[in-house]
Amino acid sequence: MLLxxxxxxxxxxxxxxxIMFLGPRDIYAEIEHVLTAMRMEGSVEAVRAVxxxxxxxxxxxxxxxxxxxxxxxxxxxxxxxxxxxxxxxxGVHIGTRLIDERGARLALIASLLHDIGxxxxxxxxxxxxxxxxxxxxxxxxxxxxRYLTANGYSEEDIASCAKMIACTMLGLAPSAxxxxxxxxxxxxxxVGSADLIGQLADRLYLxxxxxxxxxxxxxxxxxxxxxxxxxxxxxxxxxxVAAQRLTADFGNKTEHLHLHFRERWGIDENLYAGYIExxxxxxxxxxxxxxxxxxxxxxxxxxxDELGEP
Numbered sequence: 001m002l003l004x005x006x007x008x009x010x011x012x013x014x015x016x017x018x019i020m021f022l023g024p025r026d027i028y029a030e031i032e033h034v035l036t037a038m039r040m041e042g043s044v045e046a047v048r049a050v051x052x053x054x055x056x057x058x059x060x061x062x063x064x065x066x067x068x069x070x071x072x073x074x075x076x077x078x079x080x081x082x083x084x085x086x087x088x089x090x091g092v093h094i095g096t097r098l099i100d101e102r103g104a105r106l107a108l109i110a111s112l113l114h115d116i117g118x119x120x121x122x123x124x125x126x127x128x129x130x131x132x133x134x135x136x137x138x139x140x141x142x143x144x145x146r147y148l149t150a151n152g153y154s155e156e157d158i159a160s161c162a163k164m165i166a167c168t169m170l171g172l173a174p175s176a177x178x179x180x181x182x183x184x185x186x187x188x189x190x191v192g193s194a195d196l197i198g199q200l201a202d203r204l205y206l207x208x209x210x211x212x213x214x215x216x217x218x219x220x221x222x223x224x225x226x227x228x229x230x231x232x233x234x235x236x237x238x239x240x241v242a243a244q245r246l247t248a249d250f251g252n253k254t255e256h257l258h259l260h261f262r263e264r265w266g267i268d269e270n271l272y273a274g275y276i277e278x279x280x281x282x283x284x285x286x287x288x289x290x291x292x293x294x295x296x297x298x299x300x301x302x303x304x305d306e307l308g309e310p
Contacts, residue, residue, distance in 0.1 A: 019261070020271050021203060024055075027083055034086050034264070035104070038093050043105040053147070054078065054112045057119060066120045069128040071211030071303075073118045073136075078111075081200055084272065085111035087264075091256030092190060103187035106157060107147045110164035110191045133219030137169045160184045167192030168252075170241065174249045185285060189250040196242045197254060201275040204281055207303040209234060210295075214307075227310055228294055232287060238280055269271035 022030060031051065032044045059074035060067025068074050089104045099107075109281055117139030118129035132139055141162040148158045163177050167188045174192060179185035199205060213227045224230040257270040286297045295304050 015244065016271055016274075017203070019265050019267070020201070020275060023081060024079065027079055029085070029106075030086060034090050034260075037263070038090060038101075038104070039204050040101040040104055041281035043101055043108075046105060047108045049151075050109050050112050051082070054116065057116065064122060066122055066124070066129075068119060070118045070130050070215055072208050072215050073129075075116045077199060077202075078115055080198035081114065081191075082108065082111045082198075084201075085190055087257060087260045088190045088194055088253055089187075090264070091258070091260040092186065092253055094259040095256035098183065098186045099190070100183055102157075103146075103183045106161050106184070107164055107190050109148075109185035110144070110161045110188075111194055113147070113161070113166050114140055114165045114191065114195060116140050117145050119143075127218055128215075128289040130215035130218040131220075133215055134221060137165055141165050156180065159166070160187075164188040168195040170245075186251075186253075189253050193246055193250045195254045196246060197272045197276065200242065200279065201237060201272045202279075203275070204301045204303065205279050206231075207298045207300050208285075208309055210298065210303060228291065230284065231294060235280055235283060235287075238276070 028048065028051070031047050032041070035044050035047070046196060055075060056062055058068040058078065078118050085107055089099055089107060092099050093104070099230040115136060117132055117136035118191055120129050121205065129136075144161050144165065145158050148161060153161075163179055163184070164187060166172060166177055167174055168191065174189060177185075177188065179188060199208075209230055210227050213224060213230045216224055216230070224233065246252065254270065254272065257272055258268055261271055282297075286294050289297070295310070298304055
């Protein structure tokens with residue numbers, strides 16, 4: 001009986017992980033599935049077009065841009081944020097209806113383009129895209145304006161997308177953003193929430209923090225003195241900054257996530273909350289164990305091996 005219970009728990013965990021961490025093909029299919037479930041199938045091709053263009057740019061398959069060379073803010077991060085936004089939109093749509101098709105479409109576009117400001121132009125040979133860290137959001141907004149203009153979007157849509165991207169700026173209070181309507185504000189808060197939970201729930205989040213430290217260092221920011229210093233400050237960031245933005249500043253959009261997982265997968269649970277708490281708990285245990293050998297406990301994804309010595 002005990003073995004049956006343990007086996008069942010393991011299988012349940014594996015199923016949840018399979019649902020949470022979708023591959024690119026599954027994400028591509030999920031766009032149609034979720035938008036169709038909300039009767040927004042008219043936006044499927046538009047969202048897929050931006051997804052494809054974003055993937056091409058990050059991979060270097062564009063005549064004007066280099067491939068992404070930032071280990072933390074890469075296309076995998078963008079996919080995580082995009083998928084979180086898609087799930088949040090579905091949950092909010094079920095729970096409150098405070099998201100219409102236009103808002104959903106623009107939120108998904110903004111989530112795809114929110115970090116494209118880290119990409120370097122072809123003639124930019126100085127360092128990596130990490131040097132733009134301090135103002136990458138504004139670069140993302142400028143790119144979004146050019147891209148959406150070229151693809152026939154209205155000035156109103158472009159302005160709304162820019163404000164949604166602004167919701168990912170940690171130094172900007174969402175209340176200071178002048179949204180054109182409550183619906184667009186809701187969409188913007190979804191994008192800001194997705195940017196946080198998409199990275200915090202990543203199964204490689206703790207290992208990727210070592211990559212983030214390299215990016216922060218190249219950007220010229222001196223808030224962290226070492227990899228370990230960044231790790232030490234991460235739990236406080238989650239408890240004091242991220243949690244505040246998610247619940248108070250963004251109107252607790254994540255409370256509706258369980259509705260998505262219930263309707264889509266039959267799991268009445270916010271899987272993001274669970275994975276975030278697992279990451280933070282494991283980080284806490286690392287910091288309590290052995291400060292000198294913290295890297296020994298961060299072995300997922302082969303990231304430490306690729307980094308070499310601190």
